Amino acid sequence: NRRHLAATMDRELARCARDDAPISAIMIDIDHFKQINDTHGHPVGDEVLKAVAAVLAQSLRAGDIACRYGGEEFLLLLPGTALETAKARAESMVHRVAELRLQVQELALEVQVSAGVAEAPLNATDAATLIQQADAALYRAKAAGRNRVNAGH
Helix, strand or coil: CCCHHHHHHHHHHHHHCCCCCEEEEEEEECCCHHHHHHHHHHHHHHHHHHHHHHHHHHHCCCCCCEEEEECCCCEEEECCHHHHHHHHHHHHHHHHHHHCEEEECCCCCCCEEEEEEEEEECCCCCCCHHHHHHHHHHHHHHHHHCCCCCCCC
């Protein structure tokens, strides 16, 4: 997944630069995921990951790229999408995840996510910096109370 992301991201950044178009990255992290795993076990955590991934997949357009970036982190690339539009899309995703009512085994779970958004060329000109800026925005969202979106500046 990460190798595919690296190759795809470099190609998409180059294409957007050539076309003089923006590309945005959204880093999404499941809030309090460690607590879900620690309290209910990894099989329940796996079901939460699948449910969040399904919401994200339903939110993507053809041409958007999604991958699991880390344990409970997802990275979405939105070619041709400026920062404000990407932020609005991320807010919609955060809202849709918060509306989930998961029934896993005998448990009724509510899940929340936080998201950080960054745009190239506005916030970065290379893949590593774009990811770093989206990740920094994600951590600002978490610091502001979670279940929200923060955009790079």
